[in-house]
Amino acid sequence: MKEKLQMVDLISQYAKIKDEIRVEFDRVLDSAAFINGPLVYEFQSALEAYLGVNHVIPCANGTDALQVIMMAHDFPIGSEVIVPSYTYVATVEVIALLGLKPVFVEVYPDTFNIDIEDLSSKISNKTVAIVPVHLYGQCANMEPLMELAKLNNLKVFEDTAQAIGADYTFRDGRIAKAGTIGDAGATSFFPAKNLGCYGDGGAIFTNDDVLAASIRMIVNHGQSKRYYHDSIGVNSRLDSLQAAVLKVKLKYLDQYSDARRDVANNYDKAFGESNLIEVPFRSEFSTHVFHQYTVKLSNSVDRKGLNTYLAQNGIPSMIYYPVPNHLQKAYGYFGYKKGDFPTTEDLCSKVISFPIHTEMSNEQQGVIINGVLEYFNR
Numbered sequence: 212m213k214e215k216l217q218m219v220d221l222i223s224q225y226a227k228i229k230d231e232i233r234v235e236f237d238r239v240l241d242s243a244a245f246i247n248g249p250l251v252y253e254f255q256s257a258l259e260a261y262l263g264v265n266h267v268i269p270c271a272n273g274t275d276a277l278q279v280i281m282m283a284h285d286f287p288i289g290s291e292v293i294v295p296s297y298t299y300v301a302t303v304e305v306i307a308l309l310g311l312k313p314v315f316v317e318v319y320p321d322t323f324n325i326d327i328e329d330l331s332s333k334i335s336n337k338t339v340a341i342v343p344v345h346l347y348g349q350c351a352n353m354e355p356l357m358e359l360a361k362l363n364n365l366k367v368f369e370d371t372a373q374a375i376g377a378d379y380t381f382r383d384g385r386i387a388k389a390g391t392i393g394d395a396g397a398t399s400f401f402p403a404k405n406l407g408c409y410g411d412g413g414a415i416f417t418n419d420d421v422l423a424a425s426i427r428m429i430v431n432h433g434q435s436k437r438y439y440h441d442s443i444g445v446n447s448r449l450d451s452l453q454a455a456v457l458k459v460k461l462k463y464l465d466q467y468s469d470a471r472r473d474v475a476n477n478y479d480k481a482f483g484e485s486n487l488i489e490v491p492f493r494s495e496f497s498t499h500v501f502h503q504y505t506v507k508l509s510n511s512v513d514r515k516g517l518n519t520y521l522a523q524n525g526i527p528s529m530i531y532y533p534v535p536n537h538l539q540k541a542y543g544y545f546g547y548k549k550g551d552f553p554t555t556e557d558l559c560s561k562v563i564s565f566p567i568h569t570e571m572s573n574e575q576q577g578v579i580i581n582g583v584l585e586y587f588n589r
Contacts, residue, residue, distance in 0.1 A: 218564075218568070220571070221403070228463070232459050235250060236455055247451075253458055254449075255268075257461055262390065264396075265417070269414045270412075272399060272413045276413040290339040295317070295324070296547075297559070298370070302344055312545065317329040317555055323558065324343065324345065324346055324349065324351035324352065325356070327356055338363070341365055341366070343369055343370070345371045346374075347374075349374060349497050352497075353379050366393075368395050368396070372401075376389070377389040377500045380495075399412070412457065431444060431446075470570075474504070474567050485587060489506060491506065503529075503564045510561075514560070514563055521583070526583075535559050565579055
């Protein structure tokens with residue numbers, strides 16, 4: 212096989228839409244409206260319609276999106292925010308940066324998403340918010356989480372950087388998009404995301420008019436009118452060229468999700484009968500958009516050996532995340548120790564992700580599948 216395998220193949224994806232991208236780029240370049248230009252507002256409106264949410268506020272990246280949401284709530288220093296330890300560090304670092312305390316909780320061993328029972332046990336009189344992370348492309352179980360939050364008067368901020376486009380189904384049959392269920396949602400448009408731009412970018416979602424107005428000020432230096440600053444803010448904007456990319460790619464997001472699911476189905480079929488690998492669990496209440504195809508390996512499998520063997524055969528694989536946040540040196544001052552979250556720690560030692568993206572050919576999938584099975588059968 213001549214073409215190099217990639218975890219995400221953005222070059223082949225671009226080749227299919229480059230004419231559309233260039234038309235939108237020319238609009239930006241011809242107008243020189245590089246910041247807060249028409250393309251930003253066109254994309255914003257299109258994403259609001261897609262998500263069925265009242266407000267989308269674009270910003271510079273997904274980390275800023277989470278930080279700005281919390282800034283808008285002005286929680287007292289030392290307030291507690293509940294967050295799973297099994298997530299990318301950005302979810303946690305914004306909490307600590309604002310002088311708040313991340314209170315870590317477990318995830319379920321099958322979905323990798325926040326454990327509602329453990330969450331319930333960690334609520335204290337200092338708790339102000341919960342940050343569920345829709346990890347790897349599948350929604351956390353939002354209905355019982357929202358019920359728990361309402362009972363305890365807590366805010367809910369969804370981290371949907373890996374699950375944009377996923378649908379959550381409530382018990383009564385109502386369907387909502389990931390990121391639109393809590394008080395606010397945050398996403399990243401990092402290039403490798405399911406909806407990614409060609410640089411950094413992010414957005415905040417909310418149905419709360421007052422919160423949206425506050426967030427719009429914060430991302431623009433705290434000003435509602437130029438040179439009149441009503442609050443302490445930041446400089447966090449999505450530039451027009453990135454908005455141009457996202458406007459085009461948003462039209463294809465559902466198609467991209469279907470392509471990822473097709474790959475996942477093929478992987479499931481190939482690996483599902485092996486007792487050495489556990490394929491991703493699919494919740495009945497959520498669709499899965501497979502930002503990553505992440506499996507759990509049996510205790511008898513040498514994960515490092517598999518990773519190395521695949522690399523030697525030109526097959527990439529990734530380990531998300533080898534060290535849980537509660538054991539990261541940066542958060543050692545909170546006093547967590549090994550053994551505090553056994554499910555999370557077990558996952559960190561067992562999971563591995565195989566390539567999945569929108570442009571994968573059957574031949575590419577076959578090479579990856581054969582490579583994994585050959586390692587198991589050696």
